Amino acid sequence: MTDSSPGLISIVLTGGPGGGKTRLIEELGGDPGWAGRFAALPETTILTRRLGISVGDKLFQRVMVQLQMAMEDGLQRALGAEDGRFILCDRGSLDPLAYWLARGWEQEEFFQYTGTTLAEHYRRYTAVIHLVTTADGAEETYRYWPAAHRSETPEQAVRIDRLLQEAWGSHPCYYRLDNAGKNWAGKAENARRIIEEILVVRARTGPGSWDY
Secondary structure (H helix, E strand, O other): OOOOOOOOOOEEEEEOOOOOHHHHHHHHHHHOOOOOEEEEEHHHHHHHHOOOOOOOOOOHHHHHHHHHHHHHHHHHHHHHHOOOOOOEOOOOOHHHHHHHHHHOOOOHHEEEEEEEOOHHHHHOOOOOEEEEOOOOOOOHHOOOOOOOOOOOOOHHHHHHHHHHHHHOOOOOEEEEOOOOOOHHHHHHHHHHHHHHHHHHHHHHOOOOOOOO
């Protein structure tokens, strides 16, 4: 099976709250060496605030999956293979699975309810970069409400992060960047290096082909 976007590189930034996903995208966008090389998709939750669907409702996670896929597919069609930019996603279509599991719901039901498969989610992305929440290994830097606009306690953030690792960890191009012995600059530099490696390999080999 081939990935769903031949000619286009699509990379997911995943990880628990406070891992640095949005910050990395903002820093890359402000760096002359990176600006113009990629198109970034924001986290889907910013589109759900007026839906009137409770985050505790299973329907919310199905909406998240479908909105994520729709945004990605629309951007891919708009860019076209000739554009040359890669796509950087602030979370991917499988991230809702972690929040589903955190509520004690069964994984098999998630795929049935969303009408998707694990392989389908994996095929959408060239690579997955997991930026581990700072609540795991850099606890002193983790901020949540009211100090920051996130509600998860450190314990909840770590729980979500582990579930995201469980969801994405079998992707054939999965990278996990923890906080051990690193400040933000070191973690961000590792992420940049990985992205560059992905771009070089994809340019040399063309669209990947994987069996799931």
